[in-house]
Amino acid sequence: MRNISAKQTQKIAMAGIWGGGVITLLLLIVIIGYVLIQGLPGINWEFLSTNPKGGLSGEGGILSTVVSTLYLIGITLVILVPLGIGSAVYLSEYAPNNRLTRIIRYGIETLAGIPSIIFGLFGYALFVTALSFKFSILSGALTLVCLLLPTMITTTEEALKAVSYSYREAALALGTTRWQMISRIVLPSALPGIVTAVILCIGRAIGETACLYVTMGGSAAMPSSLLEGGRTLSLHVYYLAMETNAMGKAMATAAILIIIIILINGLTNWLAGRFQRKMKGIS
Amino acid sequence: MTVYNFNGQACSEGKIKAENLNFYYGNFQALRNINLDIPGCAITAIIGPSGCGKSSFLRLLNRMNDLIYGSRIEGTIELDGKNIFDKDVDVVDLRKNVGMVFQKPNPFPISIFDNIAFGPRQHGKKNKIELEEIVENSLRKAALWDEVKDKIEQSALALSGGQQQRLCIARVLSVEPEVILMDEPCSALDPMATLKIEDLMRSLAKNYTIIIVTHNMQQAARVSDNTAFFMMEEDRSGSLVEYGSTSKIFTNPKDKRTEDYITGRFG
Numbered sequence: 001m002r003n004i005s006a007k008q009t010q011k012i013a014m015a016g017i018w019g020g021g022v023i024t025l026l027l028l029i030v031i032i033g034y035v036l037i038q039g040l041p042g043i044n045w046e047f048l049s050t051n052p053k054g055g056l057s058g059e060g061g062i063l064s065t066v067v068s069t070l071y072l073i074g075i076t077l078v079i080l081v082p083l084g085i086g087s088a089v090y091l092s093e094y095a096p097n098n099r100l101t102r103i104i105r106y107g108i109e110t111l112a113g114i115p116s117i118i119f120g121l122f123g124y125a126l127f128v129t130a131l132s133f134k135f136s137i138l139s140g141a142l143t144l145v146c147l148l149l150p151t152m153i154t155t156t157e158e159a160l161k162a163v164s165y166s167y168r169e170a171a172l173a174l175g176t177t178r179w180q181m182i183s184r185i186v187l188p189s190a191l192p193g194i195v196t197a198v199i200l201c202i203g204r205a206i207g208e209t210a211c212l213y214v215t216m217g218g219s220a221a222m223p224s225s226l227l228e229g230g231r232t233l234s235l236h237v238y239y240l241a242m243e244t245n246a247m248g249k250a251m252a253t254a255a256i257l258i259i260i261i262i263l264i265n266g267l268t269n270w271l272a273g274r275f276q277r278k279m280k281g282i283s
Numbered sequence: 284m285t286v287y288n289f290n291g292q293a294c295s296e297g298k299i300k301a302e303n304l305n306f307y308y309g310n311f312q313a314l315r316n317i318n319l320d321i322p323g324c325a326i327t328a329i330i331g332p333s334g335c336g337k338s339s340f341l342r343l344l345n346r347m348n349d350l351i352y353g354s355r356i357e358g359t360i361e362l363d364g365k366n367i368f369d370k371d372v373d374v375v376d377l378r379k380n381v382g383m384v385f386q387k388p389n390p391f392p393i394s395i396f397d398n399i400a401f402g403p404r405q406h407g408k409k410n411k412i413e414l415e416e417i418v419e420n421s422l423r424k425a426a427l428w429d430e431v432k433d434k435i436e437q438s439a440l441a442l443s444g445g446q447q448q449r450l451c452i453a454r455v456l457s458v459e460p461e462v463i464l465m466d467e468p469c470s471a472l473d474p475m476a477t478l479k480i481e482d483l484m485r486s487l488a489k490n491y492t493i494i495i496v497t498h499n500m501q502q503a504a505r506v507s508d509n510t511a512f513f514m515m516e517e518d519r520s521g522s523l524v525e526y527g528s529t530s531k532i533f534t535n536p537k538d539k540r541t542e543d544y545i546t547g548r549f550g
Contacts, residue, residue, distance in 0.1 A: 166387060
């Protein structure tokens with residue numbers, strides 16, 4: 001083969017990079033587009049406002065599953081976010097570089113690699129049985145917290161580490177305590193990264209099925225408290241696709257699922273943006 | 284001997300006193316047996332080649348080196364007669380009293396107002412009118428008010444490098460320190476911005492004790508009342524070679540090494 005000039009190499013590299021980008025985008029458009037095209041016609045008020053009635057043809061709507069999903073995500077985030085940020089702050093700002101810290105980090109990395117169904121079995125053993133929370137949204141949420149904590153911690157820690165050391169020095173040199181420095185400068189500066197962590201976790205929480213099946217059960221009834229079981233949207237999609245012949249309803253549910261994900265991401269970004277503008281004094 | 288600063292004020296002697304100071308990063312000795320008596324209300328320059336420990340010394344004065352894992356100190360540094368390494372010294376109070384300006388301008392990514400108000404707010408000042416007063420005074424003292432008074436709510440990152448550095452000086456002034464440490468404050472700035480900072484330093488020296496680390500000898504000669512020359516020993520630890528009034532150090536140095544350095548024979 002002849003020598004390729006630098007310009008040609010650049011062209012090939014650019015083509016590769018562009019190609020990668022275009023393929024990714026196309027995949028996204030095709031998947032979302034397919035689900036929406038197949039699903040949207042099946043969505044109507046009745047579908048949204050009634051609970052699933054079961055049966056081989058998948059009678060009824062999805063109201064209780066939407067409520068269960070939002071309920072589950074809400075409870076999960078309320079526990080997950082403070083715990084995750086707290087751990088990340090400890091690891092990034094306070095933990096000395098010693099053996100204990102290394103063991104903690106190793107533990108987190110290992111946890112991140114464990115399949116979700118193992119967390120499901122653990123959640124079943126601990127929350128459902130030992131703590132007798134039964135098949136409930138609480139059991140499901142606590143299991144999700146265990147599952148997502150490693151992601152939340154590592155992503156948040158990366159965001160904290162990306163905050164320039166010079167901000168920390170400047171704050172401390174003004175005679176602030178370490179906590180003032182962290183809470184007033186480091187955490188707000190790291191907010192976009194922390195929001196990314198939260199969105200990542202929401203996405204995974206919405207997508208989980210297996211580990212929730214064994215901790216929340218699959219009841220399609222409307223949950224009236226934390227200690228009642230429920231069925232999430234993903235679980236309902238799985239149920240419709242595998243147990244009934246109502247493929248159209250499965251697609252419609254999937255479309256709702258995608259719309260909810262987009263809405264939650266948008267909302268989180270909007271909140272973070274508002275907070276950051278306020279912090280930058282633009283408001 | 285009474286020392287007079289640029290403004291003809293008599294300097295109070297012994298504002299900061301380092302005695303038999305040794306400083307280590309792990310096993311590496313960065314500073315060896317430093318004895319230095321820094322007068323108040325004057326500008327003291329610390330010069331020397333790279334790696335001679337001048338920044339390490341400066342960062343001991345507000346205990347910023349506490350943050351470095353494995354660093355160790357022997358000897359004492361007294362501020363107004365009190366050893367700053369004593370157990371009963373609160374490092375937060377010390378840093379409030381001994382402010383620091385860094386090599387690279389480092390304003391927080393927030394508004395100009397919030398940058399200056401940050402320190403006072405953290406120290407418990409909440410009153411809006413009081414904060415506005417502090418912000419204006421600090422910016423005036425830092426000769427930045429006229430340039431930014433109409434865009435005080437805009438992000439500090441939109442300012443030029445020289446303005447950012449003056450903002451950082453204003454931020455230090457907002458917590459009313461007595462001593463201001465400057466770690467090569469002009470090394471990232473152009474000559475015009477540098478000139479402005481130097482003018483500012485001279486006007487601040489009326490009320491503040493300023494210690495500046497610089498690798499720019501002309502700068503030391505231009506702005507400082509006293510100059511300390513640091514150099515590396517053979518084991519790479521830094522030590523104080525010569526210390527005296529700036530005019531003496533630059534016109535009639537006692538030590539051969541000082542002469543070699545200021546005439547540009549090395550470093």
